[in-house]
Amino acid sequence: MANKNNSKMSGNKGEWSELYAFMKLLSQGRVYAANEKVEKIDDVFYPILKIMREEQKGHTIDYVITDENVHIEVQSKMVMTVSRKELDDNANRLLQEIANNSGSFELEEVAEFANGIKVTKIKAPSSDTTDISMQIEDIHTNYIRNVGFSIKSEVGNAPTLLNAGKTTNFIYKVTGITTQQAQEINAIDTPTKIKDRVKAIKEFGGSISYAGMEHPGFRRNLIMVDSSMPQIIGNMLLYYYEEDIKECGKLVELAGERDPLGYGDAMMYEYKFKKFLCSCALGMKPAKKWDGLDEANGGYIIVKADGEILAYHIYNRNFFEQYLLDNTILERASTSRHEYMSLYEEDGEMFIKFNLQVRFK
Secondary structure (H helix, E strand, C coil), X not given: CCCCCCCCCEECHHHHHHHHHHHHHHHHCEEEEECCCCCEEEEEEXXXXXXXXXXXXXXXXXXXXXXXXXXXXXXXXXXXXXXXXXXXXXXHHHHHHHHHCCCCEECHHHHHHHHHCCCCCCCCCCCXXXXXXXXXXXXXXXXXXXXXXXXXXXXXXXXXEECCCHHHXXXXXXXXXXXXXXXXXXXXXXXXXXXXXXXXXXXXXXXXXXXXXXXXXXXXXXXHHCCCHHHHHHHHHHHHHHHCCCEHHHHHHXXXXXXXXXXXXXXXXXXXXXXXXXXXXXXXXXXXXCCXXXXXXXXXXXXXXXXXXXXXXXXXXXXXXXHHHHCEEXXXXXXXXXXXXXXXXXXXXXXXXXXXXXXXX
């Protein structure tokens, strides 16, 4: 099945995992649902009728699953057939290669097989969060629909859920610090300067409180999720930088205990923050005006470390939200690249910026 005009393929573990998921799902012909602990729910699965892949913009190839084979169709015309067993064998071989390699790497044999079935890129081009598009059947209603899923892999390094940028800076008012003390704090350039600068503010008797957000577009998107979301995340981010608690679940608990918005109900913080995580997972980006709709309208596909593939369909949104809360952390990004963590004066008042980045554990 080799193609004489093979395209080279190079990518990291996460990118190769997308190709693995594509081949494995074609061989399985179904995807099982996951519970909040990323465990398979044996009696909940979605039959896959076909996977649609856009190798080039505007040029879709359909991979139609039959009993033992996959028919590859271009403009509804079958151009070739590959057995599901051959797809499974190559998917399993690819999984081993992903486990054995690191960084960015090429896999010549895998590329040769992929090219032979009309796949020339590890990642199909996409302008949104959809990594794989499938036609699935709802086993409860027999309703057939085309859905897009975002793929996250546990095989390689933990992926980010929300990438850092200047757009994800939050602004805090700092009181009790003189201009000279601010200069001393900004001069701290240790390997742990983020922690050390926050510690120095405290040692000088300074106090930090949430004041706002740097990017109006991200603020708008957060308000789309919930009108109080900027303040909720602003306070949780402050706990993270001041107390070095990074697990999202623990930060939500802390917000519930301290109740910075005066809800009088700890559950409010958990409920609202889960909606934020889910929005990030399914399409909301800081700098892009968000319409509130899910780009990955099917949900999330998880490639587990052992190669098992499970799905969080939008029908199982509660499981998905709990999974996100239990498996994400806040992370510190580059201070120079994203321009945060230095004290500055504005209109006679002192401020500092903290940056938000969310990563899977």
